[in-house]
Amino acid sequence: xxxxxxxxxxxxxxxxxxxxxxxxxxxxxxxxxxxxxxxxxxxxxxxxxxxxxxxxxxxxxxxxxxxxxxxxxxxxxxxxxxxxxxxxxxxxxxxxxxxxxxxxxxxxxxxxxxxxxxxxxxxxxxxxxxxxxxxxxxxxxxxxxxxxxxxxxxxxxxxxxxxxxxxxxxxxxxxxxxxxxxxxxxxxxxxxxxxxxxxxxxxxxxxxxxxxxxxxxxxxxxxxxxxxxxxxxxxxxxxxxxxxxxxxxxxxxxxxxxxxxxxxxxxxxxxxxxxxxxxxxxxxxxxxxxxxxxxxxxxxxxxxxxxxxxxxxxxxxxxxxxxxxxxxxxxxxxxxxxxxxxxxxxxxxxxxxxxxxxxxx
Numbered sequence: 125x126x127x128x129x130x131x132x133x134x135x136x137x138x139x140x141x142x143x144x145x146x147x148x149x150x151x152x153x154x155x156x157x158x159x160x161x162x163x164x165x166x167x168x169x170x171x172x173x174x175x176x177x178x179x180x181x182x183x184x185x186x187x188x189x190x191x192x193x194x195x196x197x198x199x200x201x202x203x204x205x206x207x208x209x210x211x212x213x214x215x216x217x218x219x220x221x222x223x224x225x226x227x228x229x230x231x232x233x234x235x236x237x238x239x240x241x242x243x244x245x246x247x248x249x250x251x252x253x254x255x256x257x258x259x260x261x262x263x264x265x266x267x268x269x270x271x272x273x274x275x276x277x278x279x280x281x282x283x284x285x286x287x288x289x290x291x292x293x294x295x296x297x298x299x300x301x302x303x304x305x306x307x308x309x310x311x312x313x314x315x316x317x318x319x320x321x322x323x324x325x326x327x328x329x330x331x332x333x334x335x336x337x338x339x340x341x342x343x344x345x346x347x348x349x350x351x352x353x354x355x356x357x358x359x360x361x362x363x364x365x366x367x368x369x370x371x372x373x374x375x376x377x378x379x380x381x382x383x384x385x386x387x388x389x390x391x392x393x394x395x396x397x398x399x400x401x402x403x404x405x406x407x408x409x410x411x412x413x414x415x416x417x418x419x420x421x422x423x424x425x426x427x428x429x430x431x432x433x434x435x436x437x438x439x440x441x442x443x444x445x446x447x448x449x450x451x452x453x454x455x456x457x458x459x460x461x462x463x464x465x466x467x468x469x470x471x472x473x474x475x476x477x478x479x480x481x482x483x484x485x
Contacts, residue, residue, distance in 0.1 A: 125156045126481060127227035129238035132162035133186025136403025137233045137253075139386075140291075140309040140474070142171040144231070144252070147478035155485070158227070160218075170376055171385065182207075183214060183235035184257060187423065195421045201270050204261075208274055211237060219244045229484050236281035243284045248484050251300060252309070252477055254291040254402055255425045256282055258299050263424040286484075289477055292469070293402060293432040295424055306477055307470035310410035313391025315384060320392035323382035324374060330354045331460060332393040333416075335371075336404050346450030347371055353456065356393065358386065387411065395459045397442070397452070400429040405437075410471045414438040414459035418447050436469060438462035 126148065131137040138161060145157045158177035159168050165178045185204040187195045207214070218241045226245055232238035234253040242249030258278035265271035279299040288300035292308050313320075321328055335347075335357045347355055347368055355371045358379070367373065379385065390396060390404075391411040398404045399420040408415050415437050420426055433439050440458040442451075 125158055125225065125227045126229050126231060126485075127158050127160065127222070129181070129183055129230065129232040129235045129241075130159060130161035130163060131184050131186055131233060131235055132182060133184070134401055134403070135163070135167060136401045136406075138163050138167055139171070139311060139403045140252070140406070141231070141233050142168065143309050143311055143474035144477045144481070145172055145176070147474040148481065151478055152482055152485075155482075166376065170380065181218070183218075183237040186257070187260065189421075195423060197264050197268050197271075197422070201264070201268055201274070204274055205270070208277055211240075211277075215240050215244060229481060231481065232285075236278045239281050239284040242286070248286040249284060250287050250289060250481060250484070251282070251285045252289040252291065252306075253297070254294040254428065256295075256297055256299060258282060259296045260424050263422070267422075287480075289480060291402070291473065293405065293428045295428050304480070306480070307473040308406050308409065309473035309477065310406035310471045311385070311387035311390075312407075312410045312471060313388045315388040315391075317392040320384055320388050323384060324378065326356075326372070326392075327354060331395070332356055333456065334389055334393040334396045336390075336396050336398040346448065348450040348452050350453055350456070356389065358389070395456060397447075397456075400426060400433060402429065405429050405432055406471075409436045409469065410467060412437075412464040412467055414462060414464065416440050416442050416452075416455045416459055418442050418444050436465065438465055 128141050130141050148155060148157060160179045160181040162180055162182040168176050168178050185200060185207055188199040188203055189195050215237055227247060229247055230238055230242035230249045232251055234251055234256050239249040258275050261271045262275045265275055282299035283301060285300050288297055288303045289306045290297055290303050331353045333353060333355050335355055349370050357373050359373055387407050390407045390413050395414045395416055396408055397416045400417050415433060438459050440455040442455040
């Protein structure tokens with residue numbers, strides 16, 4: 125069994141782990157993969173099928189945010205300090221829970237305590253990420269020194285990793301003693317744009333814009349009415365009650381019934397509006413989809429992702445003020461005029477990672 129610990133910070137970490145699990149199943153269908161993550165089970169069921177083993181286990185905090193654009197540093201520090209104080213109990217509880225069916229390998233994206241658990245179990249602990257929490261928290265320590273001791277303990281745990289599989293668009297990962305670079309892990313559309321519109325009853329004569337602000341959510345109070353533009357979101361049906369008529373919320377049951385995944389939507393729309401996160405940036409690159417992006421508050425990963433956006437995507441920036449005020453037309457007109465870009469980078473990282481993992485077995 126390969127056991128994957130996945131951060132609950134947004135959907136990006138889980139999305140790329142799901143891509144790796146799919147690649148593993150293709151290569152070695154006899155190998156069981158299990159997920160341990162605080163992220164809701166529906167996400168893994170939706171992307172991998174209900175047969176995936178999942179347990180609600182939280183080994184990190186990430187960044188506590190009121191919404192996807194507003195990090196709360198003090199609450200984040202207190203939350204991780206509380207988790208750190210309980211670290212030994214968490215590690216021992218996981219070791220005990222896994223003793224009867226010990227995994228052959230632990231994959232983590234990127235809870236640091238996963239590598240303490242792998243070490244205690246005596247199995248390889250492999251990391252996959254483009255950033256680690258010690259690097260994010262080290263930046264926060266410059267304005268909130270209480271983060272500093274947490275950074276040291278994170279680096280100690282990361283130092284126990286057998287191997288780091290370093291993704292593109294990465295930051296400082298020097299806490300890991302052994303690093304191997306791999307291509308972009310990204311989900312590419314399997315259903316063509318016309319079929320997506322037909323299956324979801326989306327208009328063919330309008331531009332489609334996907335609003336993608338992650339699992340942390342964003343209150344979009346002033347979605348503008350722009351001629352010939354329809355805005356899409358995914359989520360629960362109740363979200364649609366708070367949105368204007370030119371917005372369509374596509375529910376997960378609708379997507380399941382239509383055999384459509386999120387990356388199919390990314391590939392079908394004319395542009396994505398978002399705050400930069402690895403998952404959505406990678407999917408836009410993999411599908412050549414133009415991006416309108418905004419600032420996301422203090423988060424060290426931002427500059428790494430911005431470099432990828434500039435290098436690989438037709439893009440335009442929108443300030444948070446203009447985003448919240450509904451002044452979207454200039455940015456959208458700019459990306460509509462530039463159109464899609466061809467994919468010029470390798471996006472087979474999931475296959476490469478799967479091969480590396482099976483080599484350990």
